[in-house]
Amino acid sequence: MSVEAHCERAFAPCLAAVEVGAMPGATLGVVTRDGESAVRLAGSAALVPEPEILTRDHWFDLASLTKVIATTTMILQLAEQGRLDLDRPLTDAIPDLRQYDVANAAERKLTFRDCLTHRSFLPAVEPIYTYGDDPARLRAFVLQREWRHGPPVYSDINFILLGIAIERITGAPLSAWALGDGLGFGPPPGPAVATEFCQWRGRMLKGEVHDENAHALGGAPGHAGLFGTVDGVLGFALAMLQGRLLSPAMMDAVRTPQFGHRTCGWDSAHPGWPGGDACSSQTIGHTGFTGTGLWINFERGIAWTLLTNRVHPSRHNDSGIFALRSAVGEALFTP
Numbered sequence: 001m002s003v004e005a006h007c008e009r010a011f012a013p014c015l016a017a018v019e020v021g022a023m024p025g026a027t028l029g030v031v032t033r034d035g036e037s038a039v040r041l042a043g044s045a046a047l048v049p050e051p052e053i054l055t056r057d058h059w060f061d062l063a064s065l066t067k068v069i070a071t072t073t074m075i076l077q078l079a080e081q082g083r084l085d086l087d088r089p090l091t092d093a094i095p096d097l098r099q100y101d102v103a104n105a106a107e108r109k110l111t112f113r114d115c116l117t118h119r120s121f122l123p124a125v126e127p128i129y130t131y132g133d134d135p136a137r138l139r140a141f142v143l144q145r146e147w148r149h150g151p152p153v154y155s156d157i158n159f160i161l162l163g164i165a166i167e168r169i170t171g172a173p174l175s176a177w178a179l180g181d182g183l184g185f186g187p188p189p190g191p192a193v194a195t196e197f198c199q200w201r202g203r204m205l206k207g208e209v210h211d212e213n214a215h216a217l218g219g220a221p222g223h224a225g226l227f228g229t230v231d232g233v234l235g236f237a238l239a240m241l242q243g244r245l246l247s248p249a250m251m252d253a254v255r256t257p258q259f260g261h262r263t264c265g266w267d268s269a270h271p272g273w274p275g276g277d278a279c280s281s282q283t284i285g286h287t288g289f290t291g292t293g294l295w296i297n298f299e300r301g302i303a304w305t306l307l308t309n310r311v312h313p314s315r316h317n318d319s320g321i322f323a324l325r326s327a328v329g330e331a332l333f334t335p
Contacts, residue, residue: 003030006302007038010331013324014306018043023291023310023319025054025193028328029230033241033301039230046194048313049204059188059227060307061195061210063288066226067159069236070185072265074166074177075112076250083169086113086253086264093165097143107147112165115158117259121149122157129200129216138217139164152259156213156223163222175220180239182232185220192227195290196311210290210311224288230307233294237303240296255284255298274322276329291321295329304332 001009007030014026025043039056046052062069078084084093091097091108098105106121114120131141142160163174170176175185192207200212209215211224219225228236239245246254253264261270266284269275275285275295285295291310296303306328310319 003032003036003302004038006030006332007040010304010328011040011042013327013331014040014308015042017320017324022317022324023308023321024312026306026308027054027056027058027060027230028304028306029234030302030304030332031234031238031241033238035238037234037238039234041230045191045309046206046312048194048197052191052194054193055191056230057190059190059192059207059229060292060309061186061193061205061288061290062226062228062233062292062307063211063224063290064156065228065233065286065288065292065294066214066224067222068265068286068294069183069228069233070174070177070179070226071159071162071166071222072116072254073245074174075116075162076246076253076264078166078169079112080247080250084112084165086116087111090115090161090165093168094143094161097161098146100144101146105146106149110161112162113258113264115155115162116264117262118154118158119152119259119262120155120158121152122147122155122161123150124153125156125213127212128160129212133216135216135218159223160213160217160221163220166222173218173220174222174225179226180232180235182229182235184227185225186227188227190229193307193309194312195309196315197313204313230305233305233307234303237294237296237305241298241301241303255282274325274329276326276333278330278333287325289315291319293325297333300333302332304328 027041031037194206195210214224269283280299282299283297291308
């Protein structure tokens, strides 16, 4: 079956979701290791305040895909260059982490790998934006706060710390990193997909990062803030399939589970995951809160991205995104 046919079949549940109003719009892109690709899309980039038809040129708020496309790749490339050691503590790059409790602070013992694989004790999320509106002060707050401890969970805080480490090592914001055409921290240079009416900011968000903490931290922290077109995301996926972004050793780090089903930055295939159960075990993926996702099947040499605006005009809707993601993966690989 051709890539076009695979994409057409896998897009069927997306089209159905848009037609019943579960979400305003959806775009599915598929690419193979040899560079053959296909894209399908339907619906609206925005419903309010003005209707807008979704096109291939629209930029999506990629939300937590920032963690894998940007932050994980940056950290692993810096490790390749010898500028950090994944198994050394974050304090190599951030010596002032919990600097007022050097002897006892558990945060000072966290390694880069701990944060990449979400095996730290840090909480999943914290309303950092409620503590102030100065990005520099909020970064200082993140570094000096005595975080409540708990069992390992998927944590935005892990990647906020990694983002700060990248800034310290490179002397530049994450937005200065060249990520390729169709990818970049906001505001995007082209038409943007609307996300949500933000009660805190008092406006509908369009071309402005959806995540409140990312906005408060200046728009380009380590956990969210990246925007991309479908072709931009597919370009990244193709580079990963072809092994052009990372060395073999670092590719092994993103492909091999290291803590449960977590690899460095990514999630590996496991029963019930969002990529569906029909893909091979050599598949990694990640999702974003705004309704985005990317999966890369190395064994079969194929990757796919599902980009939706399921939070528009509000996150408090039953979009069915969790079942939709699995349905797309099943349709791609089920004979």
